[in-house]
Amino acid sequence: MSEMFRDKIVIDLTVNGEAVQARVPAGQHAVDFLRQELGLTGAHASCEHGVCGACTIRIDGEAVRGCLTLAAQLDGSDIWTVEGLSDTDAIRDLQQAFIARNALQCGFCTPGMLMAVEELLSKGGVPDRAVIREHLSGNYCRCTGYEAIVDAVESVARARADEVTS
Amino acid sequence: MKASVGGYARATDLQHAITLLEAADGMARVLAGGQSLVAAMNMRLSTGDLLVDISRLSELRGVTDEGDTIRIGALTRHVDVEGNALVRDHAPLLADAVKVIAHAAIRNRGTIGGALALADPAAEFPACVLALGATLHVMGSDGERTIAVEDFFQGLFETELEPEEILTAISIPKAEMGERQVLQEVTRRSGDYALAGLCLVKRQGGHRVTMLSVGEQPELATDAMAKLDDGDIEGAIVSLRAEIDPPSDTKASAKYRRHIAGVLLRRAVDQVTGDAR
Ligand SMILES: Cc1cc2nc3c(=O)[nH]c(=O)nc-3n(C[C@H](O)[C@H](O)[C@H](O)COP(=O)(O)OP(=O)(O)OC[C@H]3O[C@@H](n4cnc5c(N)ncnc54)[C@H](O)[C@@H]3O)c2cc1C
Numbered sequence: 001m002s003e004m005f006r007d008k009i010v011i012d013l014t015v016n017g018e019a020v021q022a023r024v025p026a027g028q029h030a031v032d033f034l035r036q037e038l039g040l041t042g043a044h045a046s047c048e049h050g051v052c053g054a055c056t057i058r059i060d061g062e063a064v065r066g067c068l069t070l071a072a073q074l075d076g077s078d079i080w081t082v083e084g085l086s087d088t089d090a091i092r093d094l095q096q097a098f099i100a101r102n103a104l105q106c107g108f109c110t111p112g113m114l115m116a117v118e119e120l121l122s123k124g125g126v127p128d129r130a131v132i133r134e135h136l137s138g139n140y141c142r143c144t145g146y147e148a149i150v151d152a153v154e155s156v157a158r159a160r161a162d163e164v165t166s
Numbered sequence: 167m168k169a170s171v172g173g174y175a176r177a178t179d180l181q182h183a184i185t186l187l188e189a190a191d192g193m194a195r196v197l198a199g200g201q202s203l204v205a206a207m208n209m210r211l212s213t214g215d216l217l218v219d220i221s222r223l224s225e226l227r228g229v230t231d232e233g234d235t236i237r238i239g240a241l242t243r244h245v246d247v248e249g250n251a252l253v254r255d256h257a258p259l260l261a262d263a264v265k266v267i268a269h270a271a272i273r274n275r276g277t278i279g280g281a282l283a284l285a286d287p288a289a290e291f292p293a294c295v296l297a298l299g300a301t302l303h304v305m306g307s308d309g310e311r312t313i314a315v316e317d318f319f320q321g322l323f324e325t326e327l328e329p330e331e332i333l334t335a336i337s338i339p340k341a342e343m344g345e346r347q348v349l350q351e352v353t354r355r356s357g358d359y360a361l362a363g364l365c366l367v368k369r370q371g372g373h374r375v376t377m378l379s380v381g382e383q384p385e386l387a388t389d390a391m392a393k394l395d396d397g398d399i400e401g402a403i404v405s406l407r408a409e410i411d412p413p414s415d416t417k418a419s420a421k422y423r424r425h426i427a428g429v430l431l432r433r434a435v436d437q438v439t440g441d442a443r
Contacts, residue, residue: 004189005173005216026217027171029204048167049205050272062274068204069275070197072174073219116271137356138269 009072015040016084024071031055031066033074034081042082042111053139056112057081063119082111091118093159097152105143113139117153124164126157169207172214176222180332183220184307187330190216196332197221198241201268201276202284226279226334229253235301235337240279244268247278256340257298259347259365263290266349269357279333282318285325285383288359292319293384294349297365297376300338306331319383345369346438350430351378354417361418362426366434368394375402375431380412380423390431399435403428 055066177183351363
């Protein structure tokens with residue numbers, strides 16, 4: 001029976017636009033794979049039970065928990081982390097707004113926060129503050145009190161919407 | 167902490183998944199969205215499992231119109247339940263429930279089948295499908311069988327599912343003309359499990375009331391339902407508080423939960439009558 005189950009699984013995927021092949025332990029979660037095998041330490045492993053949001057990454061276009069997804073499940077997936085979105089300048093405006101609005105202090109939650117925000121902003125329009133708060137309810141920040149983060153998100157949503165209309 | 171897993175296999179179709187479950191000799195664990203299971207494994211609440219990953223089985227995903235019912239595949243994710251037009255039209259309770267289940271990133275992966283198979287008494291979907299009178303479709307090595315929702319939940323995190331069976335779909339009767347379905351709950355923070363929650367379905371045949379987070383499993387509040395059928399709202403509130411047996415824990419006392427149960431029923435009735443106007 002046990003030959004039907006593997007303790008090491010081969011996966012083929014793309015990470016930040018590059019093809020990756022790896023052999024991963026059955027129980028390894030995605031964020032540990034990214035951090036330890038690929039050296040992508042932007043997503044943080046923190047609570048490891050889905051509560052804090054620091055490990056948020058993008059899988060096939062959606063923000064998900066890196067600690068509640070097994071690396072073995074990533075076969076065939078398209079993964080983006082904060083490193084990839086930074087290198088391609090996709091979130092430069094958002095990062096600038098976080099700095100300008102003091103939306104981070106220690107920075108531990110920021111990579112996960114950016115991934116969650118970008119998912120919301122990618123839907124377009126200017127979400128109202130309650131919607132922004134609701135969308136970020138799964139991302140803990142222990143420094144800012146959230147108000148500055150909501151300010152930053154709102155300002156970027158407005159700026160992007162203006163760009164679309166002008 | 168880090169998960170300790172005995173092994174992993176990715177099922178290629180439903181039959182393959184059943185074969186894997188049987189081969190694992192009682193050590194198998196179905197992996198769907200992983201939003202509860204991987205958390206439990208990371209906390210070492212479950213170790214050495216042989217994981218049968220069913221998440222790629224597209225035949226278990228999506229919602230279909232079956233005439234008098236809609237059929238929701240077990241792997242339909244929370245986010246897709248919320249956005250589905252058939253669900254919104256015929257079982258709006260489920261679409262409303264998704265808004266208060268966890269956070270966006272978890273709703274992107276968690277599945278309705280996983281939530282029902284887990285049978286967490288604090289989860290929304292189990293109470294909702296009981297209130298709606300659903301039928302569950304299950305596949306095992308002996309073929310398919312169906313289970314009425316009234317028989318499905320068997321206590322704290324326990325269901326009628328055998329270890330070698332897979333929940334494949336849930337059938338929900340379509341809402342009648344004029345049927346009302348509402349969910350009310352009290353939560354300290356957006357996305358948290360509710361301190362208590364209540365589903366109210368009002369049909370021609372009568373009212374159906376279920377609660378979450380007030381016992382070991384969702385149950386029909388039959389005394390309160392009978393009072394509502396008689397138009398006795400105050401009596402229903404008294405009956406509801408008497409027929410539930412909520413726990414006391416770090417989040418709320420039994421007394422407080424019993425109090426809010428009545429408050430939630432009143433809010434639900436107000437919402438139903440308010441909407442009707
Ligand atoms: C931070 C956080 C907050 C949450 N808040 C809420 C909340 O407020 N309300 C709520 O309802 N839920 C909440 N959840 C739980 C979430 O909804 C889960 O997604 C859901 O309970 C499980 O679905 P899954 O597909 O991820 O299942 P998995 O985690 O993959 O599996 C759960 C269990 O069900 C079994 N299983 C799964 N699918 C099947 C199947 N088809 N047949 C047989 N067995 C199966 C597995 O073996 C396992 O035992 C929360 C989760 C987290 C991490």
